Amino acid sequence: AQSVTQLGSHVSVSEGALVLLRCNYSSSVPPYLFWYVQYPNQGLQLLLKYTSAATLVKGINGFEAEFKKSETSFHLTKPSAHMSDAAEYFCAVKKGAQKLVFGQGTRLTINP
Amino acid sequence: DTEVTQTPKHLVMGMTNKKSLKCEQHMGHRAMYWYKQKAKKPPELMFVYSYEKLSINESVPSRFSPECPNSSLLNLHLHALQPEDSALYLCASSQDEYYNEQFFGPGTRLTVL
Numbered sequence: 433a434q435s436v437t438q439l440g441s442h443v444s445v446s447e448g449a450l451v452l453l454r455c456n457y458s459s460s461v462p463p464y465l466f467w468y469v470q471y472p473n474q475g476l477q478l479l480l481k482y483t484s485a486a487t488l489v490k491g492i493n494g495f496e497a498e499f500k501k502s503e504t505s506f507h508l509t510k511p512s513a514h515m516s517d518a519a520e521y522f523c524a525v526k527k528g529a530q531k532l533v534f535g536q537g538t539r540l541t542i543n544p
Numbered sequence: 545d546t547e548v549t550q551t552p553k554h555l556v557m558g559m560t561n562k563k564s565l566k567c568e569q570h571m572g573h574r575a576m577y578w579y580k581q582k583a584k585k586p587p588e589l590m591f592v593y594s595y596e597k598l599s600i601n602e603s604v605p606s607r608f609s610p611e612c613p614n615s616s617l618l619n620l621h622l623h624a625l626q627p628e629d630s631a632l633y634l635c636a637s638s639q640d641e642y643y644n645e646q647f648f649g650p651g652t653r654l655t656v657l
Contacts, residue, residue: 466644468648473651473653474650475548475550475634475648475649475651476587476648477648478646478647481644481645483644522586528642529641531589531592531600531602532644534586536585536586537584537585537586
C-alpha cells in the first residue's frame with residue numbers, strides 16, 4: 433500500500449523567508465503526487481501535481497515542488513513567504529484506480 | 545466551469561433528523577467522491593462513484609447513504625447520526641477513477657447535536 437509522510441506537523445517562517453514543506457512517499461513505482469492547500473473552513477485547492485512529465489513542477493501562488501526518485505521525496509517550496517500563505521498543506525499520492533492517500537498535513541504559520 | 549459546489553455550507557441536525565448534503569459539478573467528470581474531515585486531520589475517503597455507479601464504500605456506517613442521480617450530482621443522505629459524525633464533509637470529482645487529479649468543493653460543516 434502506498435503511504436505519504438509529511439515531516440513536521442507545524443512549520444513557522446517569517447514573512448519573506450523561504451518556505452520548505454517536506455513530503456516523502458513510499459511506492460515501488462513512482463506514483464502521481466499532489467500538493468493541496470486548505471485555508472480555514474474551506475475545501476482543498478490543488479497547488480500542483482507531478483505526473484512524470486517533469487521533475488520540477490511549478491504550481492499556483494509561486495509554489496513549486498521537485499520530484500526526487502532516489503530520495504522518494506516531493507518537497508514543496510516557495511522562495512518568499514507571504515502572510516496569505518498561512519494554511520494547512522497536504523501532500524497526497526495516487527496510483528491508477530487506487531484511492532488518493534493523504535499525508536497528515538503541515539500547518540504553515542507566517543510571522544510578520 | 546472548474547468548480548465543485550456543495551450545499552448547504554453549514555448544517556446542524558439532531559440525532560433523529562434526516563437531512564441531505566448535495567454536491568454538483570459541471571466539468572463532465574465521471575468520478576465523484578465523498579470525504580469526511582475531522583479537525584486537524586486529512587480527509588478520509590467515504591464513497592466513490594464511477595459512471596454513476598457506487599465503486600468504493602470504505603466501510604461507512606449505513607446511517608450515511610450516498611446517491612448519484614446523474615453524472616453531475618452527488619447526494620449524501622444522513623439519518624440517525626451520532627455527535628461523533630460532526631465534521632467537514634467534502635465532495636470531489638475527477639475525470640474518471642484513473643485520472644488522478646481531484647477537484648474539491650468547499651465542504652459542508654455538519655454539527656450533530
